[in-house]
Amino acid sequence: MSLYPAQLDTIDQQLLSLLQRDASLSNQALAELVALSPATCHRRVRRLKDEGFIEQQVAILSSEKMAEALGWGLSALVEISLDVQTQEALDTFERKAAAEAEVQQCWRVSPGPDFILVVQVVDMPAYQELARRLFTQDSQVRNVRAFFAVKRAKFGSQWPLPSVSLPR
Template sequence: MSAPSPLQLDATDLRLLALLQDDASLSNQALADLAHLSPATCHRRLKRLRDEGVIEKQVAILSPHRVAEALGWGVSALVEVSLDVQTQEALDAFETHVVADAQVQQCWRVSPGPDFVLVVQVPDMPAYQALAQRLFTAHHQVRNVRAFFAVKRAKFGTQIPLPPA
C-alpha cells in the first residue's frame, strides 16, 4: 500500500480559491465565468478541493459591530491562557474543553509565551465573567489568564494569501 500523493494545486485551483475567498456566494456559473472554465469543469474542481479538505466549509461572516448594534451588546476579547503543565494530554484536554464552548470563536496553541490564545465573543462583561469561571477558574490546569478587550477592529480577514494564479 503506497502513501497518499501530496496535494497539488495548479494555477486554475489557485484562481478558483482566490475567487471563493473573495465571495463564496458566487454561483457555479458565475465562478466558472470568472475563472474562464466550463461550469462542469468548475464544479468538478470544486468537488475535488472540498473532498481533499482544501475548502473546509463556506460560511457567512457577520459584522460583530452591526450585530452588537442590532442586539444592543457585544464584547470581543483575546485571551492568553497558560497551563501548569504542558504535557500532550494536558494541552489536548484543555483544548477539547474550550473548543466545545460556542463563545470561543478561535483557539490557537502558540509558542513561545502562553500555551493558548483564544478569541471570544460574549454579550457583556457579566457573560465574560461567567465564561472565565467556566473555562479558566474551574479548570485545575490553568495557571494564568490575561484578557485583552477589543475597543476597535481595524482589520479582520479570513483570506489565506495565495501565490498569483
Template sequence: MPNPSAPSTIDAIDLQLLALLQKDATPSNQALAELVKVSPATCHRRVKRLWDAGLIEKQVAVLSPERLAEALGWGLSVLVELTLDQQTQEALDAFEAKAVADDRVQQCWRVSPGPDFVLVIQVADMPSYQDLARQLFTEDSHVRNVRAFFAVKRAKFGTALPLPAST
C-alpha cells in the same frame, strides 16, 4: 500526512477558483466558470475536486460583530493568553477540549513559546465574560495565568488565506 484525494498539482485555474471562493462563495457555478474562463462542467468538476481534497473546508456566512452588537445592544470581543501549570499532553488536550466545546470561544490556538493558548472570545458583555472566565479559567485547577485583552476596535478581520499569484 498528505490527503490521498488531494490534487497532485494545483494549477492557475485552481488558484483562481480558491481565491474567488474564499472572498465570496455565493456566485453560481456559471458565473464562477465565466470568471475563470472555463466551461461550467469543468468549473464544477474542479470545485468538487477541491472540496473532496479538503482544500475547501466549509462555506459559511461571516457575521459582523459590530453590526450585530448595534442591533442587539451588546457585544464584547476578548483575546486571552492562558498558561497552564503543567504542559503535559493530557493537561493541554483537556483544556483544549473544554475551550473548543464552548461556542463563545471563536478561536483556540495552542502556541509556543510564551502562553500555552491564545483564545478569541465573543460574549454579550462583561458579566458574560466573567461567567465564561469562571467556567474555563477559575474552575480549572490547571490554569496558572490568564491575561485578557478587551477589544476596543477591530482594524482588520479576514478569513482569506494568502495564495500565490495565479497569473
C-alpha cells in the same frame, strides 16, 4: 492518502481566491470568471472540497451589526498558560475551550502561553461567567491574561495565494 503533496495549478488558485472573496458565487458565474465550462468548474471545485482545500463555506457576519442587533459587544483575546504541558492536559483544556460557543477561535501556541482564545461575549458579566467556567474552576490553569478589543482595524479569513490574476 497520496504519497505526493496535493498540487494547485493556476486555475485551482483562481477558484480558491474567488471563493474566498465570495463563496456565494454560482457555479456558472465561477466558470465564466476562470474561463471554464460549468461542468469542468464543478468537478474542480468538488475535487478541492474532497481534498480538503475547502473546509467549509460560511457567511461572515458584521460584528458592528450584530452588536447593534443583539448586544454582543465585548471581544477579547485571552492568553492561557497551564500548570503542566502534558499532551493530556493540553488536549483536555482545548476540548473544554472549543466546546464554548463564546470561544470563536482556540489556538495552541508556542512559545509563551499555551493557548490564545478569541472570545465574543455580550458584556463583562458574560465574560466573567465564561472565565469562571474555563479558567477559575480549572485547577490546571496557571495564568490568564485578557485583552479587550477597543477597535477592530482588520478582520480577514483569506489565505494569500501566489500572484493570481482575477477579474475585479
